[in-house]
Every structure is written in structure tokens, then in C-alpha cells.
Amino acid sequence: MSEILRVENVSRRFGGLLALDRAALTVTEGQIVALVGPNGAGKTTLFSIVTGFLKPTDGRVFYRGAEITGMPPHLLARRGIARTFQIAQPFAGLTVRENIAVGAHLSRPARADALAAAEDVAQAVGLTPALDRPAASLTVAGRKRLELARALAIEPQLLLLDEVLAGLNPSELRDMVPVIRAIAQRGITILMIEHVMQAVMSLAEGVFVLAEGRIIAHGAPREIAADPRVIEAYLGHGAAERMRQHG
Amino acid sequence: MKSYASIAAVVALLACVPLLTASNVALNFMVVALLIALVGQGWNVLGGYGGQYSFGHAAFFGTGAYVTAILQVHYGLNAWLGLVIGIAAGALIGAITGALSFRSGLRGSYFALVTLAFAEVLRIVASVAPITGAGVGTLIKLDLRWETFQFQSRAPFYWIILAFVAASLVLVKLMEGSRFGAYLVAVRENEDAAKAVGIDVLRVKLAAMTLSAAITAAGGCFYAQYFLFLDAGIAYGPWISVEALLAPIIGGIGTVYGPLLGALVVKTLGEVTKLATGDAPGLDLVIYGCVLILVVAFAPQGIAGLLRRRA
Numbered sequence: 001m002s003e004i005l006r007v008e009n010v011s012r013r014f015g016g017l018l019a020l021d022r023a024a025l026t027v028t029e030g031q032i033v034a035l036v037g038p039n040g041a042g043k044t045t046l047f048s049i050v051t052g053f054l055k056p057t058d059g060r061v062f063y064r065g066a067e068i069t070g071m072p073p074h075l076l077a078r079r080g081i082a083r084t085f086q087i088a089q090p091f092a093g094l095t096v097r098e099n100i101a102v103g104a105h106l107s108r109p110a111r112a113d114a115l116a117a118a119e120d121v122a123q124a125v126g127l128t129p130a131l132d133r134p135a136a137s138l139t140v141a142g143r144k145r146l147e148l149a150r151a152l153a154i155e156p157q158l159l160l161l162d163e164v165l166a167g168l169n170p171s172e173l174r175d176m177v178p179v180i181r182a183i184a185q186r187g188i189t190i191l192m193i194e195h196v197m198q199a200v201m202s203l204a205e206g207v208f209v210l211a212e213g214r215i216i217a218h219g220a221p222r223e224i225a226a227d228p229r230v231i232e233a234y235l236g237h238g239a240a241e242r243m244r245q246h247g
Numbered sequence: 248m249k250s251y252a253s254i255a256a257v258v259a260l261l262a263c264v265p266l267l268t269a270s271n272v273a274l275n276f277m278v279v280a281l282l283i284a285l286v287g288q289g290w291n292v293l294g295g296y297g298g299q300y301s302f303g304h305a306a307f308f309g310t311g312a313y314v315t316a317i318l319q320v321h322y323g324l325n326a327w328l329g330l331v332i333g334i335a336a337g338a339l340i341g342a343i344t345g346a347l348s349f350r351s352g353l354r355g356s357y358f359a360l361v362t363l364a365f366a367e368v369l370r371i372v373a374s375v376a377p378i379t380g381a382g383v384g385t386l387i388k389l390d391l392r393w394e395t396f397q398f399q400s401r402a403p404f405y406w407i408i409l410a411f412v413a414a415s416l417v418l419v420k421l422m423e424g425s426r427f428g429a430y431l432v433a434v435r436e437n438e439d440a441a442k443a444v445g446i447d448v449l450r451v452k453l454a455a456m457t458l459s460a461a462i463t464a465a466g467g468c469f470y471a472q473y474f475l476f477l478d479a480g481i482a483y484g485p486w487i488s489v490e491a492l493l494a495p496i497i498g499g500i501g502t503v504y505g506p507l508l509g510a511l512v513v514k515t516l517g518e519v520t521k522l523a524t525g526d527a528p529g530l531d532l533v534i535y536g537c538v539l540i541l542v543v544a545f546a547p548q549g550i551a552g553l554l555r556r557r558a
């Protein structure tokens with residue numbers, strides 16, 4: 001199994017705030033890897049650096065062994081790196097079909113081909129009934145699906161999902177988890193930011209934990225859930241100790 | 248295919264106008280309306296489809312007009328050749344102003360202000376430069392021949408500007424159905440999302456501005472041949488920047504027929520106002536302003552949007 005993404009000691013400063021502090025991670029091709037961590041840990045910032053939307057203050061990013069640090073987003077997308085946005089960014093004035101077709105155009109110059117491909121992608125994420133609705137009229141769950149569909153439409157090799165499960169109700173969650181699993185089964189490597197632990201447990205093969213800009217732990221989902229450092233990062237200093245005492 | 252048939256039908260209908268009336272006043276009215284439709288279609292490509300609102304399309308109109316005129320007056324070039332070079336020069340100015348403003352990341356009202364500033368700089372330069380005739384203006388020598396793009400009657404002018412408008416309608420329709428058109432609209436709707444799916448936002452904007460400027464410059468070239476006189480205020484004045492955006496906004500922004508519909512409505516309103524008030528200076532602008540407010544408030548998709556809602 002070869003390594004598809006490597007983030008090497010990436011730091012990013014926003015004025016006085018060090019949002020990322022020498023964060024490092026690697027993703028193996030074909031896997032689903034989760035990136036978890038408390039609010040404000042720097043997860044989205046890391047995604048933005050990998051996808052070229054932000055430049056790191058320091059550190060380097062490699063994709064399939066080649067350095068991509070600081071490359072513009074559209075070139076990275078053309079190389080096969082797709083992302084979704086935590087706050088959905090639809091082409092609001094367009095229909096769902098047109099939204100997805102914009103992504104499909106990357107490898108399909110003809111409009112008819114892109115529109116046809118959009119239908120297939122919509123099918124894969126369960127958006128078929130909404131194809132002709134304006135993107136602006138979608139619910140939160142619908143918008144998450146559209147984010148996913150548009151990213152898939154560029155036929156990526158590495159897919160970065162920023163909280164596509166957040167804000168979904170339990171039944172929507174049950175629908176989405178298999179969709180993500182099916183995407184991975186098509187051979188697309190997935191790095192996902194996720195707060196929904198139940199989904200991380202069932203989907204991810206590896207987990208990286210980011211807290212205050214640093215990767216504080218990584219391993220299999222079971223190990224991570226039991227790691228005192230991780231519990232402390234979420235619940236505060238001394239939490240692991242207290243949990244043990246109270247059984 | 249159906250939409251190209253509808254363009255053909257509209258153009259064929261309009262082509263009959265000179266057969267129905269020989270009135271110079273009526274034909275002149277139609278020529279000017281179609282000229283504004285063409286200039287407005289240029290604006291529509293960048294503003295309507297690309298969401299980049301320019302307030303300085305006079306820069307392209309004036310460049311087309313001056314290049315056509317100066318090449319004939321000072322260099323004895325054929326007028327038709329002047330037309331081609333005028334369009335190319337307008338496109339070049341579009342590419343340059345686009346590169347300068349988009350590269351520095353200007354958007355929204357900043358972009359509008361910078362385009363206005365470019366047009367104003369060109370106006371001031373044209374009003375002092377010897378080659379434009381400075382304060383006196385440029386007069387193209389009267390020489391009524393087909394080869395010189397000058398005609399005795401209005402009808403040939405009418406058909407030529409109609410052909411330009413027809414070409415612009417087809418061009419914009421083609422664009423709508425192309426990948427470039429889809430990318431341009433995507434950039435208008437959400438730049439970050441566009442980048443994430445592999446769109447080179449800067450390049451798309453530049454291409455749109457170049458095309459937009461070329462179409463508007465064609466209007467400027469035609470203006471020079473039709474009126475045979477230019478000065479800085481005509482060629483680079485704010486009046487044409489206003490007409491260029493008024494027609495598509497009133498007719499239907501980001502639609503194929505918007506600029507044509509809008510130009511006909513705006514020009515008709517202007518004439519009615521003139522008849523009613525006896526040409527009080529500036530009153531037409533007041534009327535335009537009122538119409539613009541009504542459209543923005545009640546029909547953000549313009550007349551084309553209202554028609555579509557009915558259908």
C-alpha cells in the first residue's frame with residue numbers, strides 16, 4: 001500500500017494565533033482516515049492547506065510523493081484532490097444537476113456529457129429526486145450531499161470531507177454512512193473530519209487526533225477512544241483520571 | 248437547436264423593419280437601439296454571466312471607435328479592416344484592465360470603481376492627445392461607398408448592426424451551452440467552490456472580460472462609421488457605460504435576449520419622454536433611474552425573467 005498524502009510539520013499562524021503547530025500525518029492509498037479533535041483545533045485549516053486554499057506558514061505537503069505545498073486549489077483539484085466545505089458552498093443560483101455538472105466538466109468538455117455524468121453521481125449519493133431543484137432550496141442534509149456529489153464529480157483520487165455528517169439526524173446519518181463506504185470501495189482514498197464518533201468508529205481504519213494545532217495521537221479507532229490524552233483534549237485536564245475513579 | 252431557431256426568427260422579424268418603413272427617424276431609432284443591444288450584450292457576458300459588474304465599458308466602446316476612426320483618418324486604412332483591428336484593440340484593453348484588476352483580487356464595488364477609473368483615464372487622455380483631435384474631435388471623411396463602410400441610406404446600416412446583434416446572440420447562446428459558460432456562471436455563484444472543482448477562476452474572468460470588451464468594441468466601431476464623428480466625451484464618456492449596463496439589467500441579466508429587450512424598452516422610454524417633455528436635458532436619465540429602481544425592486548431577473556415566469 002502506497003502513501004497518497006503526507007503532511008510534514010505544517011504550521012499556520014493567523015496573527016497571534018498558532019492554528020497549526022508542526023502538524024504531521026500520512027494517509028495510505030485506499031483507506032478511510034479520520035481527523036478528529038475539539039472545536040478550533042485546526043482541522044479545517046489543515047484541510048485548506050492540503051487543498052491549496054491556504055498557504056502554510058511552515059512545513060510541507062506531499063501528494064503521491066511529489067511536493068504540492070502552496071499549489072493553487074484548481075491545479076490540485078485537477079491532480080485528483082477534492083474537498084467539501086464545512087459550511088456548504090453551493091452554486092446557489094443553479095440547480096442540483098447544474099451544480100454537479102460543473103464538477104463533472106473537469107474531465108468532460110461537452111455539456112451533455114457533464115450533465116449525464118451529474119445524474120450518475122446524484123444517484124450514488126441519493127440526490128436523484130432533487131436533481132432539478134435549485135441548490136438554494138436544499139435542507140442541511142441535502143446541501144451536505146450536494147457538497148459530496150460535486151466533489152465526487154471531479155473523479156478524485158483523494159477526497160477530503162469536512163464534517164459531512166454534522167447536523168444530520170439519526171436516520172440521515174444511517175443513510176450517509178453507507179454512501180461514504182461505497183465511495184471508498186470504488187478505490188477513492190478518504191480523509192474525513194468528523195465529530196460523530198459512532199461514524200468514525202464504523203468507517204475509519206485510522207484516526208488522527210488534532211488538539212490546539214498539534215497531532216496528539218493516532219492509531220486505530222478503538223485505541224484512540226481509550227487514549228487518556230485524547231479524552232483530556234476533549235474534556236479538559238484531569239478528565240481521564242476522574243473518569244477512571246468514577247468508573 | 249430550438250433556441251437557435253428562435254434567434255433566427257427574431258432576427259428575421261427585425262430584418263423586415265426597413266421594408267416596412269423608410270422613415271429616417273424610425274430607422275435611426277432602431278439602429279441606435281440595436282447598437283445599445285450590442286454594447287449591452289458585451290456587458291452582459293462579463294456582468295450577467297460572470298457577475299463582475301463593470302461601470303466602465305466606455306473604455307472598450309471608445310477604443311473600438313477611436314481605433315477604427317484613427318486608422319482611417321491618419322493611416323488611410325480601409326474601414327472594414329479598421330473594424331477588425333478596432334475590435335481586437337478593444338479586446339486587448341479588456342484583457343489588460345482585466346489582468347490588472349482581477350490579479351489584484353478586486354471584486355464587487357471595487358472592481359466597478361476601477362473600471363470606471365480606467366474609462367475616465369482614457370477619456371482624459373483622449374481629450375488632450377493630438378491623435379484623437381483633442382478638443383476638436385475626430386471627423387471621418389464622408390465617402391459614401393460600400394468599400395468605406397458608409398451608406399447613403401439607413402437601411403444598410405440597420406442590417407449591418409442587426410447582423411452584429413445576431414452574431415452576439417448566437418455567440419452568447421453558444422457560450423451558455425459550453426463548458427466555458429458553465430465555468431463562468433460557477434465563478435459568479437461561488438469562487439471558492441469553483442476553485443475546488445478545478446476551475447482557474449482568474450483565467451475564466453480574463454477570458455470573459457476579453458470577450459465582453461470585444462463585443463462592446465464592435466459597437467464602438469459601428470458608432471464611428473454611423474456618425475462619422477467622435478470626441479472624448481462620446482467615445483469614452485460615462486453615458487455609454489450606463490447604457491451598456493442599463494439594457495441588460497432591465498432586459499434580464501445573464502440571459503441571451505436581455506440586452507436586446509432592455510435596449511428596445513429603454514430607447515422607447517427615452518423617445519416617449521422626449522416627446523412628452525420636449526427634450527429637457529437630463530430627464531431621460533431620471534426616467535432610466537426610476538425604471539432601474541423598479542426593475543431591481545420588482546423584477547430582479549428583468550423583463551426576460553417576467554416573461555419566463557408567465558410562461
Ligand SMILES: Nc1ncnc2c1ncn2[C@@H]1O[C@H](COP(=O)(O)OP(=O)(O)OP(=O)(O)O)[C@@H](O)[C@H]1O
Pocket residue numbers: 014017019037038039040041042043044045046086
Ligand atoms: N482565516 C482565519 N483567520 C483567523 N483565524 C482563523 C482563520 N481560520 C481559522 N482561524 C482560527 O484558527 C483556529 C483553528 O480553526 P479551524 O477552523 O481550523 O478549526 P476546526 O478544528 O476546523 O474547528 P471546528 O471543529 O469548529 O470546525 C480557530 O481558533 C480559528 O478561530
Ligand SMILES: [Mg+2]
Pocket residue numbers: 043044045086
Ligand atoms: Mg472545521
